[in-house]
Amino acid sequence: MCRRVRLAGMSESCVIDPPVVYPGTPVVLVSSVNADGSANLAPMSSAWVVGRTAVLGLGTEGQTFANLSRRADCVLNYASESLWRQVERLAPLTGADPVPAGKAGVFRTERDKFGAAGLTPVAGEVVAAPRVAECPIQVEGRVVSARVSAEEGVGVVEVAVLRVHVHEELAEADLRHVRVAGWRPLLYVFRHYVGVGAELGRTFRATTAASVPS
Template identity: 50%
Template sequence: MPETRSVHLPVLYFGTPVALITTVNPDGTSNISPISSAWSLGSRYMLGLGSGGQALANLRRVPDLVVNLPSSDLVSSVEAIAPTTGRFPVPADKHPAYRHEADKWTLGGLTPVASERVAADRVDECPVQIEARAVQIIDIDGGDAVAVEAEVLQVHAHETILRDDHSDRVDTERWRPLYYSFRHYFAQGAHVGANFRAPLLDEDARV
């Protein structure tokens, strides 16, 4: 077996999907925040946010949000807005890496579309758009970051990524989500296997 050693990794993102979080600005427009710390369990989505960003400031005022999941072909749009912040003036802890940008939509070549159950806009180009509402905000890392628990209210998906059997299931051969690992972007790789429950999921949409 290979030898191991104790290490201090600068980041612990071993490979997570990129999410574009939209929240409601004070002027009623929607801010876009690219994040790489998001996961779901049941009807809840957990989001990791920096404490100095516009997303958190917006959620403390209006809890509405949308978790937009981009495909790998949107990497240039994601990276275009990655070094920007909706906060003005730019918080000290974001200098000099970030600059203020009020209109991230135009910068990223993205299109806002009205949600059905929340005030925040959806990102039309993202194949999956999850309308949600923050129900709990938990300080972590001594207050430098927060964990947001959001209740999922409505999910939208592009027809192009859904299976043809109208089972409301994503066809994994049709969608390549954008992933983030150690500050690099990746597309979903080759199919190398299936979980033992996969046949059950294929046969019974209730599972």
């Protein structure tokens, strides 16, 4: 039964206890380097950028956290909504062998993540980890901090942004801004894949091409 909380002048709300809290965050495919030099690729949605630093929330049992704790090179590949099927092919895979206890029975080991997902690796320009050619935005970065959170099983990784690549159709003429109208990010909403609608407006701080002084 819903335990309602009455809000003055508004609809009532319910107190719930969701198994996950992903109200709507972009899907990022994180590429990293395994101990043997091969590439690992993993989907995630707990990624935020503040200034020139990306902050990632990762499970500590996964291959990605192990890789980033050992070697700093990585690429954050932002998936478009058209790539959701490739992302889902990656979802049940792990680069760890054997499969970690917390993932046993649900995940399977796969060393060729790119091949399994049908994605194309492209060499990074300033890091050893590969980029994903199909992802419209690719951010090369280097880990500056990797630590275990106070919450069991959660790792927090800080990544310095080094170089940003975008598909040509997303690059504004000034080569500083992304053509927002053409960017269709894949969002992860309570374990569902969702696209975005038309632009609703822009913040007063936006400096996209339409608002850049000529």
